[in-house]
Amino acid sequence: MVLDTATAQQQVLDAADALFYERGVQSVGMDAIRAASGVSLKRLYQLFPSKDALIEAYLDRRDALWQSMLAEHVEAQTDPRERILAVFDFLYAWSSQRDYRGCAFINAFGELGAVSPQVAEMASRHKEGFRQALTQLAREAGADDADRLADHLILLSEGAITRAAISGSADPALRAREAATMILDASAKR
Amino acid sequence: MVLDTATAQQQVLDAADALFYERGVQSVGMDAIRAASGVSLKRLYQLFPSKDALIEAYLDRRDALWQSMLAEHVEAQTDPRERILAVFDFLYAWSSQRDYRGCAFINAFGELGAVSPQVAEMASRHKEGFRQALTQLAREAGADDADRLADHLILLSEGAITRAAISGSADPALRAREAATMILDASAKR
DNA sequence: GATCGCGGAGAACGCTCGTTCTCCGGTGCG
DNA sequence: CGCACCGGAGAACGAGCGTTCTCCGCGATC
Numbered sequence: 001m002v003l004d005t006a007t008a009q010q011q012v013l014d015a016a017d018a019l020f021y022e023r024g025v026q027s028v029g030m031d032a033i034r035a036a037s038g039v040s041l042k043r044l045y046q047l048f049p050s051k052d053a054l055i056e057a058y059l060d061r062r063d064a065l066w067q068s069m070l071a072e073h074v075e076a077q078t079d080p081r082e083r084i085l086a087v088f089d090f091l092y093a094w095s096s097q098r099d100y101r102g103c104a105f106i107n108a109f110g111e112l113g114a115v116s117p118q119v120a121e122m123a124s125r126h127k128e129g130f131r132q133a134l135t136q137l138a139r140e141a142g143a144d145d146a147d148r149l150a151d152h153l154i155l156l157s158e159g160a161i162t163r164a165a166i167s168g169s170a171d172p173a174l175r176a177r178e179a180a181t182m183i184l185d186a187s188a189k190r
Numbered sequence: 191m192v193l194d195t196a197t198a199q200q201q202v203l204d205a206a207d208a209l210f211y212e213r214g215v216q217s218v219g220m221d222a223i224r225a226a227s228g229v230s231l232k233r234l235y236q237l238f239p240s241k242d243a244l245i246e247a248y249l250d251r252r253d254a255l256w257q258s259m260l261a262e263h264v265e266a267q268t269d270p271r272e273r274i275l276a277v278f279d280f281l282y283a284w285s286s287q288r289d290y291r292g293c294a295f296i297n298a299f300g301e302l303g304a305v306s307p308q309v310a311e312m313a314s315r316h317k318e319g320f321r322q323a324l325t326q327l328a329r330e331a332g333a334d335d336a337d338r339l340a341d342h343l344i345l346l347s348e349g350a351i352t353r354a355a356i357s358g359s360a361d362p363a364l365r366a367r368e369a370a371t372m373i374l375d376a377s378a379k380r
Numbered sequence: 381g382a383t384c385g386c387g388g389a390g391a392a393c394g395c396t397c398g399t400t401c402t403c404c405g406g407t408g409c410g
Numbered sequence: 411c412g413c414a415c416c417g418g419a420g421a422a423c424g425a426g427c428g429t430t431c432t433c434c435g436c437g438a439t440c
Contacts, residue, residue, distance in 0.1 A: 110296060
């Protein structure tokens with residue numbers, strides 16, 4: 001089977017995403033990715049010169065996908081407060097997926113953060129991006145200390161993400177949404 | 191060097207704890223634990239028949255240690271509200287440690303949760319224990335829905351734990367404490 | 381003092397895995 | 411039609427690792 005570069009790359013990334021996310025980065029061998037993608041090892045190494053490069057591409061794509069899914073939920077709302085709460089609706093929808101396994105960056109950081117500065121850096125950047133998105137939403141909502149509000153909201157979000165993964169339930173996102181409304185009310189009343 | 195069983199076990203667990211926590215479970219070989227503990231491989235395998243068994247012992251000890259550190263901070267306070275906030279003071283102290291790398295259970299779950307039911311189960315139990323401790327504190331504080339309050343507090347806690355690990359700063363614990371006071375105030379006012 | 385057995389040091393074994401190499405069939409171009 | 415090249419399949423290689431085995435010295439026992 002002969003594939004042009006673009007679709008071969010797509011299939012490799014699809015396979016890597018599914019396997020890395022499901023089983024963790026270190027537990028998945030390059031051969032498993034070859035088998036799942038249907039792309040020969042030779043080609044695989046032409047597209048990504050090492051496993052590290054593939055991991056990087058995997059995380060890059062996750063980051064982009066995650067941001068766009070979040071944006072989709074947020075942009076469906078117009079009221080500034082509803083836009084903030086939409087973050088938690090997104091988390092609920094995400095953590096309800098059958099194959100949900102938590103945040104790929106937190107998982108990769110736990111696995112390799114101390115061993116690969118590359119991965120640590122990408123996790124840090126991913127979370128910083130999320131922080132900035134929340135800060136922007138907090139600003140739009142007219143918070144007098146948008147940074148602080150964003151910090152509080154991000155704690156609830158991260159908590160919901162990891163608790164949902166470990167407990168295997170999407171409930172934490174609902175609880176996080178409740179807590180977020182309380183924080184929003186308390187912030188507004190100041 | 192000849193060691194009696196108890197101290198050999200102690201040294202192995204000390205070495206395993208330091209290495210597993212710092213670099214992740216999969217990145218550390220049995221030989222590294224042998225070198226760090228000064229216990230021969232033969233003895234090591236007499237004490238722990240497999241790496242899996244050692245991982246289990248490592249997590250067990252972490253769980254006990256973590257619970258006792260938490261209890262220490264909580265019990266230093268008598269006022270119910272202060273006892274709840276002491277949880278966040280504990281998180282601050284913990285995440286300020288130089289070798290802090292987040293929650294060992296979250297990290298192990300990210301690495302092996304999908305591959306080892308053993309590890310997944312232990313992570314789940316550890317978090318459940320934390321949840322129950324918080325529920326107890328919430329009850330003592332007279333919350334009308336202690337379970338819900340505990341759920342909100344645990345989200346802030348988990349968020350602080352993972353954010354501190356990735357950002358390399360202990361600030362998240364301070365932000366979590368602030369958010370917790372807001373949640374407590376809002377809960378009391380109902 | 382001879383013997384037995386436990387423990388230490390580390391070599392050995394078998395397996396996995398990241399990466400590269402070999403062989404080979406097919407395809408496009410002169 | 412012949413040839414050069416690209417890509418596929420998978421063997422091969424070298425390293426790392428979990429686990430076991432071998433060899434040897436030492437202390438205890440009769």
